[in-house]
Every structure is written in C-alpha cells, then in structure tokens.
Amino acid sequence: MQRNTRQKSAVRAVLTSSHRPLTPQEILEGAQGDVPGLGIATVYRVLKGLLEEGEASAVELPGQAARYEMAHLGHHHHFQCRACDKVFEVSGCPGDLSRLAPAGFQMDGHEVVLYGRCASCVGTPS
Amino acid sequence: MQRNTRQKSAVRAVLTSSHRPLTPQEILEGAQGDVPGLGIATVYRVLKGLLEEGEASAVELPGQAARYEMAHLGHHHHFQCRACDKVFEVSGCPGDLSRLAPAGFQMDGHEVVLYGRCASCVGTPS
DNA sequence: ATAGATGCAAAGAGTTTGCATAGGT
DNA sequence: ACCTATGCAAACTCTTTGCATCTAT
Numbered sequence: 001m002q003r004n005t006r007q008k009s010a011v012r013a014v015l016t017s018s019h020r021p022l023t024p025q026e027i028l029e030g031a032q033g034d035v036p037g038l039g040i041a042t043v044y045r046v047l048k049g050l051l052e053e054g055e056a057s058a059v060e061l062p063g064q065a066a067r068y069e070m071a072h073l074g075h076h077h078h079f080q081c082r083a084c085d086k087v088f089e090v091s092g093c094p095g096d097l098s099r100l101a102p103a104g105f106q107m108d109g110h111e112v113v114l115y116g117r118c119a120s121c122v123g124t125p126s
Numbered sequence: 127m128q129r130n131t132r133q134k135s136a137v138r139a140v141l142t143s144s145h146r147p148l149t150p151q152e153i154l155e156g157a158q159g160d161v162p163g164l165g166i167a168t169v170y171r172v173l174k175g176l177l178e179e180g181e182a183s184a185v186e187l188p189g190q191a192a193r194y195e196m197a198h199l200g201h202h203h204h205f206q207c208r209a210c211d212k213v214f215e216v217s218g219c220p221g222d223l224s225r226l227a228p229a230g231f232q233m234d235g236h237e238v239v240l241y242g243r244c245a246s247c248v249g250t251p252s
Numbered sequence: 253a254t255a256g257a258t259g260c261a262a263a264g265a266g267t268t269t270g271c272a273t274a275g276g277t
Numbered sequence: 278a279c280c281t282a283t284g285c286a287a288a289c290t291c292t293t294t295g296c297a298t299c300t301a302t
Contacts, residue, residue: 108208110240
C-alpha cells in the first residue's frame with residue numbers, strides 16, 4: 001500500500017488550495033514551501049499516484065504542459081486566458097456533440113477549451 | 127524571400143495528399159519518399175515557414191504532439207480515435223459557447239476535440 | 253555569386269527512470 | 278526492521294539551434 005509522506009501531503013495541499021489546475025512546476029514551487037528539499041521527480045511520481053487513485057485529474061490543453069487539479073465530480077471544461085496563460089474551470093458543457101462526428105464514427109467523449117481573457121486580464125493590453 | 131526547395135515541396139505534397147493532420151514524424155517519413163536525405167530539423171523548419179505564410183496550420187490536441195495540415199478556410203474541429211490515435215477533421219462546430227465562460231471573463235474563441243472510434247476502428251477491441 | 257535552406261549533431265525543455273538512501277509503518 | 282518513497286542525476290522524447298555546406302535564384 002501507499003504511505004502518507006510529507007511530500008504527498010504537500011502536493012495535495014497545494015492542489016486543494018488552488019482554484020485552478022496547476023503545472024508540475026507550479027506545484028513544485030508551492031509545495032517547496034512545506035517541504036524545502038522537494039524534487040520535481042517526486043512531484044511527478046506523487047501526481048501519477050494521485051491520478052491512479054482518482055484523487056487528482058490531469059488537464060491537458062492543446063500545446064501546453066499538462067496541469068493537474070484535485071478530482072471533481074462530474075464533467076467540466078476549462079478556460080485559458082490568452083494574456084496570463086492561466087487555466088480556469090468552467091462548469092458548463094455544450095452537451096451532446098455526437099451530431100458533429102463524421103458518419104460511421106462512434107463518439108464517446110469530448111473536450112472543450114475556451115479562450116479569451118480572464119477577469120483579471122480584461123482590459124490589459126496584449 | 128523564400129525559396130522553392132525540393133524539401134519544401136515534398137512536405138507540402140505529403141500534407142496535401144493527406145486527409146488528416148500529420149505529426150512531424152509522419153511528415154518526415156512521407157517526404158523521405160521524395161527526398162531521401164531529408165532530416166527532421168528541416169521538416170520542423172519547413173512547417174514553421176508554412177505556418178507563417180498561412181499555408182499550413184497546426185493542430186494541437188491535449189497531451190499529443192502537434193500535428194499539421196494544409197490551411198483550410200474556416201473554423202473546424204477534430205476527432206481523435208482512441209484506438210489508432212489518428213486525428214480526423216470534423217466540419218461542424220457547436221456554435222457560440224460564450225455562455226459557458228465564467229462571469230467577468232471575455233471569451234474570444236474555443237477548441238473542441240471529439241473522442242471515440244474512427245470508422246476503421248469501430249468494432250476493434252480496445 | 254550570394255544569401256537563404258539543408259543536414260547533422262548538439263543543445264534545450266519537459267518528463268521518466270535507476271539507484272542508493274531516508275523515512276513511514 | 279522492512280520496504281516504499283525520495284532526491285539526485287542520467288536517460289528519453291520532442292523540438293530548436295549552431296554551423297559548415299549546398300543550392301535556388
């Protein structure tokens with residue numbers, strides 16, 4: 001079974017206190033506040049473990065490094081700010097898109113990413 | 127200005143004759159049929175040039191290497207097969223999704239990726 | 253002839269893995 | 278005490294860059 005290490009708790013704490021998905025690098029920096037010697041490899045290993053246990057989920061956006069968040073119930077999407085590049089959660093969903101799939105294809109899921117400016121960056125020049 | 131080299135023509139030819147977006151590796155393999163000594167660095171450089179000229183466009187899917195296709199008019203999305211991982215074009219679009227953006231956010235675009243099984247892989251066991 | 257394009261190899265960025273050691277249990 | 282998790286560094290993959298050479302114009 002798995003152990004409860006300070007490293008793992010620190011990663012969990014960082015993810016839990018964030019309101020948006022974080023990159024491994026951001027998680028490393030945040031968790032180093034609790035566990036100074038923490039290495040990036042451990043962050044990746046802990047994340048992998050959390051994913052397998054279903055505690056966290058990966059958020060992979062086009063052309064971006066994967067980000068991670070604590071698992072939420074239900075299906076949701078993300079919004080990426082073009083100014084600050086941060087990613088935020090979006091609760092809605094466009095619904096069933098299977099009408100868009102090509103004929104003969106069997107659709108079983110979809111991902112949607114919205115782009116624009118987050119509340120803090122609206123008005124900021126690009 | 128830019129020159130018309132055999133390498134560039136070969137890349138263009140491979141992209142044009144494909145009905146789906148290709149990875150740099152697939153492009154390399156395809157184009158080496160025309161230009162045996164072709165190197166991967168040149169493929170990247172040619173792709174970069176084609177993107178700047180607007181001749182090709184990049185298709186970046188979550189957690190995947192970027193793929194490239196000749197530029198098409200208009201907005202479209204993609205379908206990725208979970209069995210063979212190939213990516214196909216989808217002509218439809220769910221329409222305006224700005225209602226999904228969080229309050230105070232300014233949305234200016236979206237990406238949609240459909241997942242499932244392509245016509246050749248329907249029925250194949252996973 | 254000239255300047256941009258190519259091919260190779262080395263350099264970067266992000267992620268994973270090997271291995272000896274620290275630390276949960 | 279045992280055995281997993283850690284930290285470091287090396288390995289890997291994908292992409293970019295430096296540089297001498299080639300080639301389209």
